[in-house]
Amino acid sequence: MCLAVPMKIVSKDGDNVVAEVDGVQKEASVMLLAEEVAVGDYVIVHAGFAISRLDEEYAEETLRLMREVFSDEGIT
Amino acid sequence: MKHGVKFQDEFRDRGLVKNMAANIRAMAERLTHPVNFMEVCGTHTMSIYQHGIRTLLPENVRLVSGPGCPVCVTPISYVDKALACTTDPLNIVATFGDMLRVPGSYSSLMEERAGGADIRIVYSPLDAVSLAKNNPERRVVFLGIGFETTAQTIAASILAAASLELKNYCVLAAHKTMPAAMEILTADPELNLTGYLCPPHVSTVIGGNAYKPLADKYHIPCVVTGFEPADVMQGIEMLLVQTLRDEGKVEIQYSRAVSWGGNPKAQAILHQLFEPCNTLWRGLGVLPDSGLAIRGEYAEFDAERVLALDVPDALENPACLCGEVLKGKLTPADCPLFAGVCTPESPVGACMVSSEGTCAAAYKYGR
Numbered sequence: 001m002c003l004a005v006p007m008k009i010v011s012k013d014g015d016n017v018v019a020e021v022d023g024v025q026k027e028a029s030v031m032l033l034a035e036e037v038a039v040g041d042y043v044i045v046h047a048g049f050a051i052s053r054l055d056e057e058y059a060e061e062t063l064r065l066m067r068e069v070f071s072d073e074g075i076t
Numbered sequence: 077m078k079h080g081v082k083f084q085d086e087f088r089d090r091g092l093v094k095n096m097a098a099n100i101r102a103m104a105e106r107l108t109h110p111v112n113f114m115e116v117c118g119t120h121t122m123s124i125y126q127h128g129i130r131t132l133l134p135e136n137v138r139l140v141s142g143p144g145c146p147v148c149v150t151p152i153s154y155v156d157k158a159l160a161c162t163t164d165p166l167n168i169v170a171t172f173g174d175m176l177r178v179p180g181s182y183s184s185l186m187e188e189r190a191g192g193a194d195i196r197i198v199y200s201p202l203d204a205v206s207l208a209k210n211n212p213e214r215r216v217v218f219l220g221i222g223f224e225t226t227a228q229t230i231a232a233s234i235l236a237a238a239s240l241e242l243k244n245y246c247v248l249a250a251h252k253t254m255p256a257a258m259e260i261l262t263a264d265p266e267l268n269l270t271g272y273l274c275p276p277h278v279s280t281v282i283g284g285n286a287y288k289p290l291a292d293k294y295h296i297p298c299v300v301t302g303f304e305p306a307d308v309m310q311g312i313e314m315l316l317v318q319t320l321r322d323e324g325k326v327e328i329q330y331s332r333a334v335s336w337g338g339n340p341k342a343q344a345i346l347h348q349l350f351e352p353c354n355t356l357w358r359g360l361g362v363l364p365d366s367g368l369a370i371r372g373e374y375a376e377f378d379a380e381r382v383l384a385l386d387v388p389d390a391l392e393n394p395a396c397l398c399g400e401v402l403k404g405k406l407t408p409a410d411c412p413l414f415a416g417v418c419t420p421e422s423p424v425g426a427c428m429v430s431s432e433g434t435c436a437a438a439y440k441y442g443r
């Protein structure tokens with residue numbers, strides 16, 4: 001029930017967006033978000049609402065860090 | 077063209093996860109005591125079972141599932157109240173699908189629906205508002221359960237109903253707030269918790285700062301962690317680093333979705349609609365200020381006030397060990413009913429009903 005899925009916004013009309021993941025489209029409201037979102041942004045969708053924007057820069061940063069810390073040489 | 081989520085595959089990269097496991101094993105050799113890290117999010121529970129995370133960890137790094145499944149922590153008395161709502165032919169009971177098969181004292185919503193009660197499954201609380209709008213001669217009672225993540229969407233639905241001036245929409249609210257439960261579990265010496273993988277979606281609302289009082293008071297490491305396998309592994313690694321350094325602070329691993337302050341707009345809406353109340357958690361008992369009650373200003377949307385529901389004391393199945401499973405004291409396999417009498421097709425306890433329940437996850441992804 002608490003399931004929430006990262007999806008990409010494919011269209012936007014006021015507070016209503018259509019978001020998509022793996023070819024499945026869903027309508028969602030962005031009225032709970034404090035920040036502006038645009039088509040192309042990734043959001044987490046839960047029970048018909050976008051509950052958070054996924055920040056691509058932070059995602060890249062997290063991955064970079066993971067790869068750095070957990071590279072094969074990093075293991076002692 | 078299909079749009080996958082661009083980072084998803086990378087956070088599921090098996091090679092990366094394997095390296096992370098090796099690193100964790102190396103670090104764990106420096107531990108003087110075994111550690112118990114608890115996850116309190118149903119999505120974590122599922123992900124940990126689905127991706128076999130436990131099998132990647134050394135024996136002295138234990139993962140314990142806590143009360144992260146909203147359906148599972150909902151007491152039987154709530155289900156009984158929901159069932160009572162179905163007896164009035166005026167009412168349409170609208171609910172998330174997970175609630176349907178949860179056994180109440182005498183019946184379940186599924187059984188009542190088979191018997192003709194008007195019970196509708198909705199994907200979003202806004203669908204329940206539309207139901208009310210399209211059925212002006214009926215009354216829609218929405219079953220509002222869940223943590224902060226879901227509570228904000230239900231608050232939004234009440235605001236939507238208010239702006240449409242609907243007089244036939246109300247919510248049977250039993251929302252719960254997570255940090256209060258974590259405090260009780262942390263204080264339990266039997267559980268002996270060493271750290272928390274804090275819930276990703278709840279934290280998008282309340283922010284990393286919400287765990288600071290807990291971390292400070294109990295000197296316990298708390299890491300807000302995403303739910304992909306590489307996220308979970310990194311969360312565990314961060315907890316281990318803190319443990320080895322004898323630190324007890326809050327960190328955010330899931331920085332791509334969670335900030336320190338959380339979502340101010342969602343917090344304002346939650347505050348506008350709800351006030352803290354004492355509430356009964358299945359397995360944990362009544363926890364002070366851990367629930368969200370609809371404020372007096374919105375009484376006309378509060379099913380408790382509108383319907384004056386009075387139900388007899390709830391009957392628990394004494395053989396069901398859900399309460400102990402929810403506290404992380406027992407694993408599903410410790411329950412004599414697990415996989416025999418109690419299965420997802422015919423669940424005895426709530427932990428077997430919801431796909432995020434520990435018993436259901438254990439059943440589906442190997443015991």
Ligand code: SF4
Nearest residue numbers: 397398411418425435
């Ligand atoms: S296996 Fe079934 S009866 Fe046993 S604790 Fe889990 S839900 Fe309850």
